Amino acid sequence: MTQFSIDYSLVLAGILFALGLVGVLARRNIVFILLSIEIMLNAAMVAFVSAGARWRQPDGQVMVLFILTMAAVGVAVGLALVLRMHRQFNTLDADAASSMKG
Amino acid sequence: MDIIFITAALVAVGSTVMVITRLNAIHALLYLITSLLAIAVVFYILGAPFVAALEVIIYAGAIMVLFVFVVMMLNLGQHAEAEEQRLFMPRMLVGPGVLALLLFGMTLYVLALPHATAGGRMIAPREVGIALYGPYLLGVELSSLMLLAGLVGAYHLARREVKG
Numbered sequence: 001m002t003q004f005s006i007d008y009s010l011v012l013a014g015i016l017f018a019l020g021l022v023g024v025l026a027r028r029n030i031v032f033i034l035l036s037i038e039i040m041l042n043a044a045m046v047a048f049v050s051a052g053a054r055w056r057q058p059d060g061q062v063m064v065l066f067i068l069t070m071a072a073v074g075v076a077v078g079l080a081l082v083l084r085m086h087r088q089f090n091t092l093d094a095d096a097a098s099s100m101k102g
Numbered sequence: 103m104d105i106i107f108i109t110a111a112l113v114a115v116g117s118t119v120m121v122i123t124r125l126n127a128i129h130a131l132l133y134l135i136t137s138l139l140a141i142a143v144v145f146y147i148l149g150a151p152f153v154a155a156l157e158v159i160i161y162a163g164a165i166m167v168l169f170v171f172v173v174m175m176l177n178l179g180q181h182a183e184a185e186e187q188r189l190f191m192p193r194m195l196v197g198p199g200v201l202a203l204l205l206f207g208m209t210l211y212v213l214a215l216p217h218a219t220a221g222g223r224m225i226a227p228r229e230v231g232i233a234l235y236g237p238y239l240l241g242v243e244l245s246s247l248m249l250l251a252g253l254v255g256a257y258h259l260a261r262r263e264v265k266g
Contacts, residue, residue, distance in 0.1 A: 005107045009148060012111045016118055016141075023122035031127050031173060035134055038165070039118055042141055045153075053148040058229040061153045062238050065230075068160055069245040073252030075165050079172045080259035086176050087262075 009050035017043035030085065030094045034078045041071045103215075106208050107147050113201050114140035120197065127173045131166060132198045138162040139205050146212065152227035 016039060023036025045064045052060020082092070089096045117137040124130035138161050145154035234242060 005104060005147060008107065008111065009144060012114065012144065015115050019115070019118045019122060027122065029127070031169075031176075032122070032130065035121060035130060035169070038134070039121065039137070042138065042161075045157075046141060046144060049145050049148050049150045049153055052225065053150065056223055056225070058225050058233040061150050061225060061230045062234050062241075064150075064153045065156070065234065066241055066245055068156060069249060072160065072165055073248050075168055076252050076256040077259065079168060080256040082172060083175065083260050092176070 006050050006054050009046055009053075013043045013047040013050065015043075016040075016046065028094050029092050030082055031092060033094060034075065034082070037078075038071060038075070041067055041074075103147060106212060107144065109204065109208060110140045110143040110147065113137075113204060114144065117198070117201055126194075128170070129194055131169055131173065132194070135162050135166050136198045136201045136205070138166070139202065143205055143208060143212070149224045151224060152230050 020036045020039035020043060023039060024033050027033055027036065045067050048060040048063045048067070050060075052058065052063075085097060086092060114137050117133040117140065120133040121130045121137065124133065138157060142154040142157040142162070145151075145157060
């Protein structure tokens with residue numbers, strides 16, 4: 001068993017999560033923010049699978065299935081919100097919807 | 103095995119960097135799909151073939167298609183064709199294409215090896231299924247509830263307002 005791959009897959013998960021965080025913080029287009037959230041969820045999935053491989057249990061993969069379900073629901077609702085925002089504000093700039101009304 | 107892992111990880115990180123720096127949403131989606139395929143290779147190497155398959159089918163297949171549809175719906179207009187003329191640049195296919203070809207070659211190489219996992223043991227879909235419908239049964243029920251809520255919520259939010 002090579003410990004190497006499992007150690008380094010946690011590093012990979014960290015790098016991917018950091019990249020997703022940078023994407024959320026740096027981009028103002030709401031579609032790109034959603035994409036960056038997907039990147040972060042993928043980083044969490046890599047961490048779960050590498051932990052499952054480390055202890056040789058299927059639990060990590062079960063957690064990945066739940067994350068996958070959650071990501072699908074999140075994307076569906078998020079993209080519906082994007083459509084709504086495009087219809088209402090006619091822009092995809094997240095700052096356009098940053099202030100509350102009332 | 104390690105060299106395959108490192109290559110897949112580098113492809114994943116490189117295409118993810120491209121995702122968060124692109125200006126065009128469709129180009130970013132192309133790179134994100136490449137990144138997801140690379141992550142699927144990483145899953146396979148870590149001994150999780152079931153999750154690797156789901157990553158390709160559900161993430162790179164279904165969720166990204168949803169993204170592509172919405173991005174294309176947002177671009178509709180009279181100037182859509184002129185826009186498309188400007189957007190279709192064959193050289194944009196080179197980056198994701200080369201990375202995807204690399205992944206394809208790695209997949210062939212991994213499949214040719216006799217014992218292709220780094221975790222020492224492949225965790226088969228059978229074990230995952232037994233765990234999923236055994237101790238995690240409540241989680242499955244809760245996910246079904248969440249999917250229903252997401253369905254209703256997405257329908258309600260994307261519906262056009264009916265006046266009167």
